[in-house]
Amino acid sequence: MLSVCMLLLLLLLPISILSLPDCNFPAVFNFGDSNSDTGGLSAVFGQFPPPNGDTFFHSPAGRHSDGRLLIDFIAEGLGLPYLSPFLDSIGTNFSHGANYATSGSTIRRQNTTIFQSGYSPISLDVQYAEFSDFLKRSQIIREKGDVFKSLLPEKFKFSSALYTFDIGQNDLTAGYKLNMTTEQVKLYVPDVISQFTTVIKNVFALGGRAFWIHNTGPVGCLPYIMDTRPITAAQVDPHGCAGPFNGVSQYFNKKLKEAVIQLRKELHLAAITYVDIYSVKYSLIAQAKKLGFGDPFLVCCGHGGKYNFNNARRCGTTEMVKGKEILIANSCKDPSSRISWDGIHFTEAANRWMYSQIADGAFSDPPVPLKMACHIHKS
Numbered sequence: 120m121l122s123v124c125m126l127l128l129l130l131l132l133p134i135s136i137l138s139l140p141d142c143n144f145p146a147v148f149n150f151g152d153s154n155s156d157t158g159g160l161s162a163v164f165g166q167f168p169p170p171n172g173d174t175f176f177h178s179p180a181g182r183h184s185d186g187r188l189l190i191d192f193i194a195e196g197l198g199l200p201y202l203s204p205f206l207d208s209i210g211t212n213f214s215h216g217a218n219y220a221t222s223g224s225t226i227r228r229q230n231t232t233i234f235q236s237g238y239s240p241i242s243l244d245v246q247y248a249e250f251s252d253f254l255k256r257s258q259i260i261r262e263k264g265d266v267f268k269s270l271l272p273e274k275f276k277f278s279s280a281l282y283t284f285d286i287g288q289n290d291l292t293a294g295y296k297l298n299m300t301t302e303q304v305k306l307y308v309p310d311v312i313s314q315f316t317t318v319i320k321n322v323f324a325l326g327g328r329a330f331w332i333h334n335t336g337p338v339g340c341l342p343y344i345m346d347t348r349p350i351t352a353a354q355v356d357p358h359g360c361a362g363p364f365n366g367v368s369q370y371f372n373k374k375l376k377e378a379v380i381q382l383r384k385e386l387h388l389a390a391i392t393y394v395d396i397y398s399v400k401y402s403l404i405a406q407a408k409k410l411g412f413g414d415p416f417l418v419c420c421g422h423g424g425k426y427n428f429n430n431a432r433r434c435g436t437t438e439m440v441k442g443k444e445i446l447i448a449n450s451c452k453d454p455s456s457r458i459s460w461d462g463i464h465f466t467e468a469a470n471r472w473m474y475s476q477i478a479d480g481a482f483s484d485p486p487v488p489l490k491m492a493c494h495i496h497k498s
């Protein structure tokens with residue numbers, strides 16, 4: 120009798136996780152690129168231009184979108200304030216976490232400067248160095264009391280926080296930018312994954328226990344890739360995306376998932392959730408019309424061309440016309456009716472829809488809801 124019960128319990132493990140209480144994460148520490156940058160790059164290299172931020176913040180807010188990003192909806196969903204960018208020295212409040220993501224960040228260090236290639240110098244190892252320093256110094260500064268106590272997290276928050284990761288897309292596009300073939304890019308993916316793994320282990324060593332890891336999206340569905348890379352008609356998939364480029368993203372994700380499975384074996388005390396953002400983004404594109412978004416590749420904020428995207432005149436570009444500065448890459452009338460904000464990033468409406476898909480764990484392995492991502496799942 121007992122053994123039958125035990126067996127049932129084992130079979131129903133995800134359900135047994137569901138019977139556990141919410142994690143009540145007191146903080147979120149995020150690592151990533153523009154998909155989750157809430158102002159890191161802007162703080163250092165200058166604010167992204169209008170009309171970024173128009174829909175929700177009503178002015179540029181360090182985000183490549185008309186409004187909130189997926190990480191903003193995650194913070195809201197956990198009942199926490201939006202994450203302050205670690206690099207921002209004005210108006211920040213880190214009591215509930217920090218955001219190390221910057222637009223253009225890669226996992227690996229790049230051999231070019233941001234002025235040459237556009238990739239951020241704040242690669243994932245640098246983000247980790249910032250986090251490690253923050254963990255130590257925030258505690259020293261808190262001891263000064265007063266306002267510092269309310270701006271910096273208590274020690275316990277580091278071990279009970281949710282650690283979120285959304286990075287890797289730029290490691291793939293960096294190769295394309297150097298004119299590498301998809302095969303050449305695939306060859307270096309294992310090195311990228313291995314450097315990602317190192318950072319997860321390092322955060323664990325500093326006390327991090329709950330990890331929420333997004334895989335990478337279908338870059339072959341980005342107007343930016345479809346417009347700037349040579350793609351033959353035979354390479355276009357049934358939903359209009361560039362097949363070979365998505366193939367590399369899928370290869371990256373396969374390797375990332377293998378790495379996560381290995382990490383679970385090594386870090387017994389860690390709860391690691393792998394979230395299939397690729398499938399969420401792809402299904403958004405595939406169902407665009409049904410969901411009321413129309414053409415999934417028509418860019419809201421851009422200038423001309425097949426997709427209303429011109430790499431030399433990206434969202435917010437201005438030009439002097441008869442002595443007057445004119446915004447030539449402006450927002451469409453209704454950003455909530457589009458998926459692609461600027462050819463690379465998503466509109467707030469698309470981000471909100473993505474959040475609705477991932478919050479309950481439907482795209483996660485193990486399939487636990489966001490609020491329960493602290494519970495360890497033995498597979």
Ligand SMILES: *[C@@H]1O[C@H](CO)[C@@H](O)[C@H](O)[C@H]1NC(C)=O
Nearest residue numbers: 225227228229230293307310
């Ligand atoms: C940077 O250059 C070094 C030395 O040639 C090389 O090993 C490394 O892979 C390069 N990194 C990237 C991201 O291309």
Ligand SMILES: *[C@@H]1O[C@H](CO)[C@@H](O)[C@H](O)[C@H]1NC(C)=O
Nearest residue numbers: 200212213214215266269270
């Ligand atoms: C920092 O944010 C927390 C949470 O929103 C709030 O309770 C606290 O008062 C803030 N501190 C300051 C100095 O604004």
Ligand SMILES: *[C@@H]1O[C@H](CO)[C@@H](O)[C@H](O)[C@H]1NC(C)=O
Nearest residue numbers: 236294295296297298299347
């Ligand atoms: C890649 O190819 C394009 C088009 O041929 C060329 O303009 C560009 O300079 C090349 N980039 C690199 C890094 O070789």
